[in-house]
Amino acid sequence: MSRSQRPLSPHLQVYRPQITSALSILFRIAGVATSLGIFLMVWWLVAGATGAEYYNTFSEILGSAIGRLVLFGWTLALVYHLCNGVRHLFWDAGKGLALESIQPTAIMVIVSSVALTLGLWILAYSTGGL
Amino acid sequence: MSMRSHLGRVKGLGSAREGTSHWWSMRVSSVALVPLTLWFVFSVASMAGASHAEFVAWVQNPVVAGLLILFILVGLKHSREGLQVVFEDYLHADSVKIPVMMLSSGAHMVAAVVCVLSVLMILFKG
Numbered sequence: 001m002s003r004s005q006r007p008l009s010p011h012l013q014v015y016r017p018q019i020t021s022a023l024s025i026l027f028r029i030a031g032v033a034t035s036l037g038i039f040l041m042v043w044w045l046v047a048g049a050t051g052a053e054y055y056n057t058f059s060e061i062l063g064s065a066i067g068r069l070v071l072f073g074w075t076l077a078l079v080y081h082l083c084n085g086v087r088h089l090f091w092d093a094g095k096g097l098a099l100e101s102i103q104p105t106a107i108m109v110i111v112s113s114v115a116l117t118l119g120l121w122i123l124a125y126s127t128g129g130l
Numbered sequence: 131m132s133m134r135s136h137l138g139r140v141k142g143l144g145s146a147r148e149g150t151s152h153w154w155s156m157r158v159s160s161v162a163l164v165p166l167t168l169w170f171v172f173s174v175a176s177m178a179g180a181s182h183a184e185f186v187a188w189v190q191n192p193v194v195a196g197l198l199i200l201f202i203l204v205g206l207k208h209s210r211e212g213l214q215v216v217f218e219d220y221l222h223a224d225s226v227k228i229p230v231m232m233l234s235s236g237a238h239m240v241a242a243v244v245c246v247l248s249v250l251m252i253l254f255k256g
Contacts, residue, residue, distance in 0.1 A: 035209040042241045045248035052182035082167050085160050092157060120171055124178035
């Protein structure tokens with residue numbers, strides 16, 4: 001039997017986008033974005049080890065409008081990956097897989113990611129530094 | 131005819147090689163990262179705008195330095211293994227996939243060593 005005659009799994013394009021599938025691919029995208037953002041953590045620690053002068057330069061770059069935007073994006077990606085990761089851990093334990101719990105937990109993940117991200121940024125601004 | 135059992139022949143071969151251990155390793159690191167990440171993001175957010183002296187004093191707390199090193203090592207392990215799955219899913223030609231995965235692993239190792247050394251330098255030198 002040639003390869004082309006085998007039954008194919010359904011193509012992704014024929015499905016209407018749903019919250020479950022959107023969160024699923026976003027989980028992976030957020031994971032990759034979080035990985036890329038590790039560069040910022042390396043830079044931060046190296047700047048701290050280098051000395052006060054370079055640390056100040058680093059703080060100025062990250063404190064700029066673009067720096068804050070990148071940092072906000074990284075926070076959101078990290079927090080979303082964390083929240084949906086907890087959802088995945090429950091799935092791995094065999095819990096919450098039924099259709100009636102998939103939808104509510106998806107909304108819980110969205111709400112908690114946004115709340116946690118905003119909470120962190122409110123905390124950052126209220127400490128006076130930013 | 132082989133005298134070995136079917137299980138004995140497939141163990142350590144093909145798709146039975148290391149899928150389970152990779153999967154399990156990612157679950158363990160993700161469980162560890164839940165508290166570590168929460169600690170990290172809240173600490174960093176409350177340190178926003180801190181001066182270099184304040185940052186150094188924070189890292190020099192042994193609990194902070196220890197948690198930072200753990201976060202770095204577990205986080206980078208999770209990142210390396212997670213990206214490996216992404217590369218395996220989307221890069222099909224070995225001529226691309228293998229160099230990319232080597233480069234990614236190398237970058238993660240460099241990041242891990244550099245981060246840990248930075249924390250230790252701050253801890254012992256200030």
